[in-house]
Amino acid sequence: SQTIHQWPATLVQPVGSPLSLECTVEGTSNPNLYWYRQAAGRGLQLLFYSVGIGQISSEVPQNLSASRPQDRQFILSSKKLLLSDSGFYLCAWTGVVNTEAFFGQGTRLTVV
Amino acid sequence: GIQVEQSPPDLILQEGANSTLRCNFSDSVNNLQWFHQNPWGQLINLFYIPSGTKQNGRLSATTVATERYSLLYISSSQTTDSGVYFCAVDRGSTLGRLYFGRGTQLTVWP
16 A cells, blocks of 8 residues: 655754755655645645656745655755744645545644 | 635534535536544545545545535544544646645534
8 A cells, every 4th residue: 555754743943954854655656746835724735746756846936945856755845944934844645547645744844 | 726615614513413514616626635634733535526425434525516515524523533624626737736725623522
């Protein structure tokens, strides 16, 4: 069966520090991968999605970037964190044909 | 983009009560999912239901795509049902990209 792993679970980082969040999927090939952010107030917003290695699309302009170095690995990065980058970050995957989305356990990022 | 509206925003129930959560969407969709976000933040898949009715234990869902709404029914609620329930739709235009509603915060008291 397919599983999705995301780490770390929580992170406290100072303003101006770099960020790297990692997400990996097991049990499937060539998944579509997504990074969402959930700010206070409950709504989830899509940040990036990827349909293959090295292929990244951004939904909103921001201080973050994403990379997909391997088929089942998706990384969210920042060179210099801002206070406004605080939030709950969730990685998700779907199949190419079956677009039911499955989410990782999330990373709670606090920028101080 | 597509608008997804959920109601009510907050719901407080006593254990054993039934409830109905509603999701309205502003345009035609490829698929619709219901999620439960537990207290630790994880999104748990409840239903993948672009149309029709599905049931899973005490939970059931109905989507009427032609009228652009979906309903999530919770029967005989338990304290473990507490959390935020999200509806999310996929328009089919961006490869599985989901548009989320703002959720319904459900609190079930013993």
